[in-house]
Amino acid sequence: MDSYILDWIKFATMKNILHGLSLILITMAATLFSIEQAGAQQDHRMIRIAKIQVDPAQLDNYNAALKEQMAMAIRVEPGVLTYYAVADKVNPSHITILEIYADTAAYQSHIQTVHFKKYKATVQNMVKSLELEDVNLIDMAKKPGM
DSSP: OOHHHHHHHHHHHHHHHHHHHHHHHHHHHHHHHHHHHHHHHSOOOEEEEEEEEEOGGGHHHHHHHHHHHHHHHHHHOTTEEEEEEEEOSSOTTEEEEEEEESSHHHHHHHTTSHHHHHHHHHHTTTEEEEEEEEEOOOOOOOOTTO
16 A cells, blocks of 8 residues: 555544543433533532530530430431531530431431430430521532542
8 A cells, every 4th residue: 555545544534532531421410410410400418407405414415415416316217318417616515407308308207216216305304406408509519438
């Protein structure tokens, strides 16, 4: 074969490879965009912040009941996704809990469980005030593996 034909074959092969790669990249970008859009549109999580003031004399008992309830809910309820409970450094009887549920149905199911009802009955005379605030997630960032 003469060099013109070989050059043309190389060019045509390279052109096909580049075309194929560009189609793959476009497909990947479109897929990622679709997944991101679908995730944003289908995020029905219920996120709540509970602000609780506990009787300081009963704080240890309250914390024990809270830990028990949180551990049980995470272990047995698929719709209970996350709990973070924190205490104010200056006034540890001021507790804030970040709760994340798969959706409102998961939350409604949660408050009907035996372990949640036990928690509520146990702490009813320990809690001086309770403020519940439903919030929307703006964004989240965390280190991988955490």
